Amino acid sequence: MTLATPPVAAKKPHSYTHHGITVSDDYAWLRDPGYPEVTDKEVLAHLAAENSWFEARMGSRAGRIDALFKEMRARIKEADKSVPQKDGDYLYWIEFEEGAEYKKWWRRPVAGGPDELILDEVALAEGHEYFRLGAISVSQDGRLLAWSVDDNGSERFTARIKDLASGEVLADEIPGTLSGLVWVAGDKGLVYSLANEQWRTDNARLHWLGRPLAEDVELCHEDDEGFRVSAALSANEEWLIVSTGDHETSEVRLIPAADPLAKPLLVREREKGVEYDVDLHGQTLFVHTNDNHENFRLAKAPLSSPADWETVIAGSDAFYLTGFELFRDFYVIEGRRAGLDSVELRWYDDPARIEPIVFPEASYVAGLGDNPEWAVSTLRLSYESMVSPASVLDYDVATRSLTTLKVQEIPSGYDPSLYTTERLEITARDGTRVPVSVVYRKDRTPGGPLHLYGYGAYGIAIEPGFSTTRLSLVDRGFAYAIAHIRGGDDLGRAWYKAGKLEARTNTFNDFVDVAKGLIERGYTAAGRVSISGGSAGGELMGAVINSDPGLWGAVVAHVPFVDVLATMLDPSLPLTPGEWPEWGNPIEDKAAFELIRSYSPYDQVKAQAYPPLLVTAGLNDPRVTYWEPAKWVAKLRELKTDDNELLLKTNMGAGHGGKSGRFESLKETAEEFAFILWQLGVEE
Numbered sequence: 288m289t290l291a292t293p294p295v296a297a298k299k300p301h302s303y304t305h306h307g308i309t310v311s312d313d314y315a316w317l318r319d320p321g322y323p324e325v326t327d328k329e330v331l332a333h334l335a336a337e338n339s340w341f342e343a344r345m346g347s348r349a350g351r352i353d354a355l356f357k358e359m360r361a362r363i364k365e366a367d368k369s370v371p372q373k374d375g376d377y378l379y380w381i382e383f384e385e386g387a388e389y390k391k392w393w394r395r396p397v398a399g400g401p402d403e404l405i406l407d408e409v410a411l412a413e414g415h416e417y418f419r420l421g422a423i424s425v426s427q428d429g430r431l432l433a434w435s436v437d438d439n440g441s442e443r444f445t446a447r448i449k450d451l452a453s454g455e456v457l458a459d460e461i462p463g464t465l466s467g468l469v470w471v472a473g474d475k476g477l478v479y480s481l482a483n484e485q486w487r488t489d490n491a492r493l494h495w496l497g498r499p500l501a502e503d504v505e506l507c508h509e510d511d512e513g514f515r516v517s518a519a520l521s522a523n524e525e526w527l528i529v530s531t532g533d534h535e536t537s538e539v540r541l542i543p544a545a546d547p548l549a550k551p552l553l554v555r556e557r558e559k560g561v562e563y564d565v566d567l568h569g570q571t572l573f574v575h576t577n578d579n580h581e582n583f584r585l586a587k588a589p590l591s592s593p594a595d596w597e598t599v600i601a602g603s604d605a606f607y608l609t610g611f612e613l614f615r616d617f618y619v620i621e622g623r624r625a626g627l628d629s630v631e632l633r634w635y636d637d638p639a640r641i642e643p644i645v646f647p648e649a650s651y652v653a654g655l656g657d658n659p660e661w662a663v664s665t666l667r668l669s670y671e672s673m674v675s676p677a678s679v680l681d682y683d684v685a686t687r688s689l690t691t692l693k694v695q696e697i698p699s700g701y702d703p704s705l706y707t708t709e710r711l712e713i714t715a716r717d718g719t720r721v722p723v724s725v726v727y728r729k730d731r732t733p734g735g736p737l738h739l740y741g742y743g744a745y746g747i748a749i750e751p752g753f754s755t756t757r758l759s760l761v762d763r764g765f766a767y768a769i770a771h772i773r774g775g776d777d778l779g780r781a782w783y784k785a786g787k788l789e790a791r792t793n794t795f796n797d798f799v800d801v802a803k804g805l806i807e808r809g810y811t812a813a814g815r816v817s818i819s820g821g822s823a824g825g826e827l828m829g830a831v832i833n834s835d836p837g838l839w840g841a842v843v844a845h846v847p848f849v850d851v852l853a854t855m856l857d858p859s860l861p862l863t864p865g866e867w868p869e870w871g872n873p874i875e876d877k878a879a880f881e882l883i884r885s886y887s888p889y890d891q892v893k894a895q896a897y898p899p900l901l902v903t904a905g906l907n908d909p910r911v912t913y914w915e916p917a918k919w920v921a922k923l924r925e926l927k928t929d930d931n932e933l934l935l936k937t938n939m940g941a942g943h944g945g946k947s948g949r950f951e952s953l954k955e956t957a958e959e960f961a962f963i964l965w966q967l968g969v970e971e
Contacts, residue, residue: 296917314922322912366384390408392405485860678693709726723768896931
């Protein structure tokens with residue numbers, strides 16, 4: 288079906304009232320009452336019409352989309368493999384074959400022997416429109432492999448087990464998982480979590496191999512609907528660590544891995560606002576916690592008295608301690624100083640011995656890679672920057688030297704000397720200095736187009752890393768900027784807190800002020816700025832086009848969280864109760880209701896001119912439900928006063944992350960970039 292005009296959604300009067308305030312929502316009908324099953328014919332017909340309009344408008348850009356896709360694909364080494372890593376008696380690695388969307392998992396004995404294919408994602412994905420590998424876990428004796436698969440984007444995974452010696456897939460099958468898979472009890476048991484009807488993991492369960500699922504034992508159940516349960520092994524693999532928590536509070540229990548039915552040992556009772564995670568070295572418990580400093584400290588306690596925490600590394604305003612990893616002879620702490628990654632080695636028997644790993648560039652992204660063994664003399668690291676492709680490094684602990692094992696290869700060619708990157712600070716309206724990372728070609732014309740990316744939520748930092756797809760804009764004269772706005776934890780926990788709850792609007796203001804600052808500094812001009820963000824970053828897109836529509840030349844909002852008020856008022860939705868610490872609870876708190884309503888993009892759409900906008904959605908998305916972007920686009924079509932493009936593309940067989948596969952996902956990026964180039968008038 289080809290449309291000559293954009294689809295117009297029917298208006299069906301609907302309203303709800305909270306705290307004496309009535310809110311009208313004429314497009315609420317776009318939520319199928321049978322969700323997560325979407326079968327309503329009128330809803331499906333509307334989504335199909337929007338997809339047809341997308342195809343009609345983007346059809347003339349097909350040549351540009353194809354060219355962008357081909358150049359993006361040409362930057363990917365199709366036949367590629369990871370650097371093998373030793374784990375026990377085997378070396379493990381993954382490989383992509385020429386043209387393959389998915390990878391294969393391999394191993395070979397350290398002592399010598401043939402390569403062994405242990406999992407073939409290509410074969411597993413065959414016949415499925417969508418495929419995603421969830422967890423993958425080899426048993427401690429190396430004999431069994433557990434893995435889980437989602438084949439529709441719903442993020443409900445089915446776990447299976449294979450005997451690697453015989454190749455036989457065992458009869459054990461666990462549907463509906465949403466977790467890692469942890470081997471315990473001498474590889475006789477597997478610990479996992481099920482997603483309940485609201486897509487929440489409120490449990491940790493033990494499956495005994497060869498026994499019916501009905502005999503699985505619930506090791507832990509969480510009654511707070513906002514908390515999630517997860518399980519992992521300690522670094523020495525002697526303990527099962529069962530954690531439960533939400534965005535601001537956590538609680539941990541320990542169970543002997545050899546005896547998973549033993550009574551759990553509670554580390555410390557939950558206390559609202561206190562987060563902690565743990566690991567063990569012998570009889571000493573190490574604890575990473577924000578109990579007395581928002582940037583976290585590292586503490587220790589005897590296993591016999593796990594709640595008595597003694598400081599090892601004090602919390603600091605200058606250093607944000609993001610995590611730690613224990614090894615037999617030393618441990619590693621990771622964090623950020625002034626937003627820059629830091630990796631340091633420390634020793635159990637010599638607290639004064641501190642060895643930072645020194646990296647070669649002034650701005651970069653670095654951290655621990657895959658280090659599965661307890662006793663190691665080298666550490667696997669990852670490293671990249673906005674101009675340096677991703678690298679795999681080994682750090683020799685004894686000699687304190689870095690060895691580059693692999694640098695991301697770009698078959699079509701890449702010369703880093705053609706590009707430059709900068710770290711700026713732009714002052715927001717309240718005087719706060721907001722970091723901005725920028726990359727562009729050295730021969731770029733000043734004042735040209737600029738793409739600005741932002742997220743700003745959940746304490747997630749957007750790191751200044753490398754991207755091959757980004758080059759398709761940068762090589763066409765764009766500067767590409769990342770706004771490290773409040774709401775992320777780029778500059779520490781205080782930076783995160785300054786963009787959540789009552790301070791949420793700082794996130795939106797920071798983004799707008801960064802754009803204005805880049806214009807003032809001559810990097811670009813008003814109307815020459817394209818912007819993008821996904822999920823909570825899509826909420827950001829919705830907020831800034833409501834507040835400052837004239838700044839933007841093109842906007843791309845991926846699976847945008849734009850119907851914030853209605854979603855936070857609905858505790859039956861998968862994520863809502865766990866999200867209240869992030870956004871506020873408008874059911875109980877009138878002030879939270881009024882604040883969320885004041886910035887919720889869907890609720891604040893008004894009669895004004897809006898910039899060109901491309902919106903994506905996933906029919907099976909359990910995080911940002913499909914009706915949020917669908918309702919938003921419908922309301923924008925009704926109220927906007929301009930003739931600018933407004934396109935909605937719904938993936939009818941995918942979820943929050945869009946299409947799966949390393950090349951299929953590139954097609955969507957090619958569409959996004961083609962839209963941006965079209966709207967900013969950058970033609971070839």
